[in-house]
Amino acid sequence: xxxxxxxxxxxxxxxxxxxxxxxxxxxxxxxxxxxxxxxxxxxxxxxxxxxxxxxxxxxxxxxxxxxxxxxxxxxxxxxxxxxxxxxxxxxxxxxxxxxxxxxxxxxxxxxxxxxxxxxxxxxxxxxxxxxxxxxxxxxxxxxxxxxxxxxxxxxxxxxxxxxxxxxxxxxxxxxxxxxxxxxxxxxxxxxxxxxxxxxxxxxxxxxxxxxxxxxxxxxxxxxxxxxxxxxxxxxxxxxxxxxxxxxxxxxxxxxxxxxxxxxxxxxxxxxxxxxxxxxxxxxxxxxxxxxxxxxxxxxxxxxxxxxxxxxxxxxxxxxxxxxxxxxxxxxxxxxxxxxxxxxxxxxxxxxxxxxxxxxxxxxxxxxxxxxxxxxxxxxxxxxxxxxxxxxxxxxxxxxxxxxxxxxxxxxxxxxxxxxxxxxxxxxxx
Numbered sequence: 001x002x003x004x005x006x007x008x009x010x011x012x013x014x015x016x017x018x019x020x021x022x023x024x025x026x027x028x029x030x031x032x033x034x035x036x037x038x039x040x041x042x043x044x045x046x047x048x049x050x051x052x053x054x055x056x057x058x059x060x061x062x063x064x065x066x067x068x069x070x071x072x073x074x075x076x077x078x079x080x081x082x083x084x085x086x087x088x089x090x091x092x093x094x095x096x097x098x099x100x101x102x103x104x105x106x107x108x109x110x111x112x113x114x115x116x117x118x119x120x121x122x123x124x125x126x127x128x129x130x131x132x133x134x135x136x137x138x139x140x141x142x143x144x145x146x147x148x149x150x151x152x153x154x155x156x157x158x159x160x161x162x163x164x165x166x167x168x169x170x171x172x173x174x175x176x177x178x179x180x181x182x183x184x185x186x187x188x189x190x191x192x193x194x195x196x197x198x199x200x201x202x203x204x205x206x207x208x209x210x211x212x213x214x215x216x217x218x219x220x221x222x223x224x225x226x227x228x229x230x231x232x233x234x235x236x237x238x239x240x241x242x243x244x245x246x247x248x249x250x251x252x253x254x255x256x257x258x259x260x261x262x263x264x265x266x267x268x269x270x271x272x273x274x275x276x277x278x279x280x281x282x283x284x285x286x287x288x289x290x291x292x293x294x295x296x297x298x299x300x301x302x303x304x305x306x307x308x309x310x311x312x313x314x315x316x317x318x319x320x321x322x323x324x325x326x327x328x329x330x331x332x333x334x335x336x337x338x339x340x341x342x343x344x345x346x347x348x349x350x351x352x353x354x355x356x357x358x359x360x361x362x363x364x365x366x367x368x369x370x371x372x373x374x375x376x377x378x379x380x381x382x383x384x385x386x387x388x389x390x391x392x393x394x395x396x397x398x399x400x401x402x403x404x405x406x407x408x409x410x411x412x413x414x415x416x417x418x419x420x421x422x423x424x425x426x427x428x429x
Contacts, residue, residue, distance in 0.1 A: 004301035007060045009266040011068045011279050012050065014042035014079065016271040019071040021104050021146060024137040025171060025199045025211050028070065031282050035272065041075065042271045048086050050269060050291060055090045055097070057297035063091070067101040068279070073108070077115060084119050100124065102167065104138075105153030106146055113160035123164040125154055127189065129174045129181035136173035137211065154189060165193035172210060175217045178224040186237055195240040196222070200336050200350055208350065219354030223361045230365050235380035245359070248328035249366040250373050258333045264309020267300060275299050277308045280335040317345040320352075325359035 017031040018040040032040070042050075055063055065087055067080070080101075087097045101116075102124040116123055127150055128134040135145025157164045166185055168174075174181050185191040198218050201209040213221075222241060229239060244256045254260050267288070268279040275296065277286040286308065288299040299305065312334050319341035320331050331337060332349040341348045349355070365386075369379040 004057060004297035005265050007058060007063075007265070008300050009064065009066065010050075010054055010269050010275075010296070011066050011266065012042075012269045013068055013070060014047070014072055014075045014271055015070040016040040017070050018074060019069055019104070020074060020106065020140065021071065022139060022141045022143070024139065025169065025201055025209075027201065027280075028282070034282070034284070035270075038272065040070075040271055042079075044082065046271075046273050046292065047079070047083060050273070050296070051083065051086045052090050053291060053296040055087065055092070055095070057295075057300075058095075061094060062096050062098065064098050064100060067099075069102070071104055071107070072101055073103050073112065077112060080115065098122070102126070103153075104146070104150060105157075106140075106149040108153035108156050110156065110160070113156045113162050116157070116162045117160045121162065123157055123162055124167050124195075125150070125157065125164055126167045126169070127151075127154070127185070128168055128171075129177065130184045130188075133174040133177060133181065137169075137171060151189075158190060165195060166191045167195045167197060169197045169199050170213050170218060170221055171199040172213065175213045175221050178221040179228060182225045182228055186233065191237070193238045193240075196225075198336075198351060198354075202338065206339055213351075213354075215351050215354040216357065217354070218351055219357030219361075222354070222358040226358075226362055230362075230382060231386055232383060234369070234383050235378060241358075242362075245328055245362060245366055246369055246373075246379065249370040251370075254330075259328060259330050261313050261330050262309045263312045263334065264305050265300075267305070277305055278335075280333065281308075315347050317341050317343075317347045319343060319345060319348060323356070325356065328359050329355050 016035060016038065017028050019026070019029065022029065051065070054065070065083065067083075084099065087099075091097050099119055100122045103126070105125040105127075115121075126138070127147075128136075128138055131145070131147040134147040134150070138146050138150075140146055154164070166189060168181065168185070182194075185194055198213045199211060201212050203209055225239065226242060229237060229242060240256060244254050244259050247254055248259065257263060257266055263278060266278065268276045268282055269291070270276070270282070273290045273292045275288045275291055276282045277288060288302060288305055291299065312331060315334075315337075316326075316331050320326060320329075323329070329349075331347075332351055332355060336350045337347050339348050339350050339352075340346055365382055368382045368385060372379050372381045
């Protein structure tokens with residue numbers, strides 16, 4: 001029996017797969033079949049047992065309690081009031097507990113948002129872009145679009161000063177509209193923090209549904225959004241994929257498990273106490289046990305879970321191991337590693353071609369931003385460099401002289417490296 005890591009994360013699902021919406025691409029709704037006859041509500045006793053075990057097992061000063069679904073707000077506000085009371089009761093001296101919740105936003109009102117603001121919840125709200133693309137797949141059980149209700153929830157969060165981020169899934173309805181989607185979030189939704197999640201629905205062993213994003217289109221989507229972001233929004237809008245990529249170029253650990261070398265430190269807790277290896281592997285083969293029978297840290301530290309985590313790295317095909325962008329990609333999420341390499345080896349990520357396009361595209365500006373950070377300068381200095389150092393975006397970063405070393409760390413003078421302004425040349429090619 002192994003030991004649980006000093007810090008591990010649990011995505012708790014108090015309603016299991018139950019949701020008030022019926023998004024056409026949702027992979028989790030079918031998990032309801034795992035628990036026939038269940039009322040899909042976490043009991044007060046299990047809530048207390050989970051929070052006690054989880055907080056006691058943590059060996060760090062900052063602990064995050066994360067709620068997901070299904071739709072967790074279906075539990076009602078009293079459940080979450082109780083969860084905060086219990087977490088505050090069980091936390092150790094000097095420990096800080098923070099709270100997050102992922103929601104579709106349709107049930108939010110003043111009472112919910114007042115509670116979130118009072119307890120500093122970080123709220124993730126799912127929106128897929130402008131109304132016509134959001135309503136393509138994010139529908140209710142009557143097949144009606146949900147955009148207007150979600151935006152009402154978002155405005156309520158904003159009015160109450162609740163910290164939030166937007167989770168946007170990328171699929172066939174919005175993947176060809178990257179700028180429309182990004183600018184909607186930035187200019188109309190007022191988003192500062194964004195996550196883009198690719199929809200990959202498997203129909204059989206290697207085929208995907210027609211809702212799934214095409215790998216090349218996924219890469220182009222990220223590239224197009226990146227070009228807009230790196231020219232005007234660095235330091236103002238934070239896009240999870242870009243932040244994680246910058247961490248890789250700067251030599252820091254990734255902030256996203258998708259691009260971590262191994263898995264296993266983020267598990268999923270069902271409404272009845274069953275613990276699974278990952279949110280994307282809530283399947284019988286990945287059931288670790290039940291926390292009412294075996295303590296949570298024992299399940300997380302078990303060899304079965306450790307093996308699951310190592311498999312991400314151990315099963316990488318040679319095609320990935322030889323890729324120049326392995327340091328940033330790490331093979332991507334294991335749930336999408338179901339196609340063959342050009343050499344016929346199994347285990348290649350379905351999205352590989354898109355990620356190769358993306359990481360190649362962003363290499364030079366990432367080098368610049370990483371170089372700025374190493375010099376103690378803010379990464380947003382890349383915008384002034386791209387604008388010909390004319391200060392067109394009001395960037396406050398120090399100007400780099402033409403004869404200064406290039407901040408990308410190449411050792412070459414700026415004028416001979418990223419300061420070149422040849423006609424038609426782009427820094428990200």
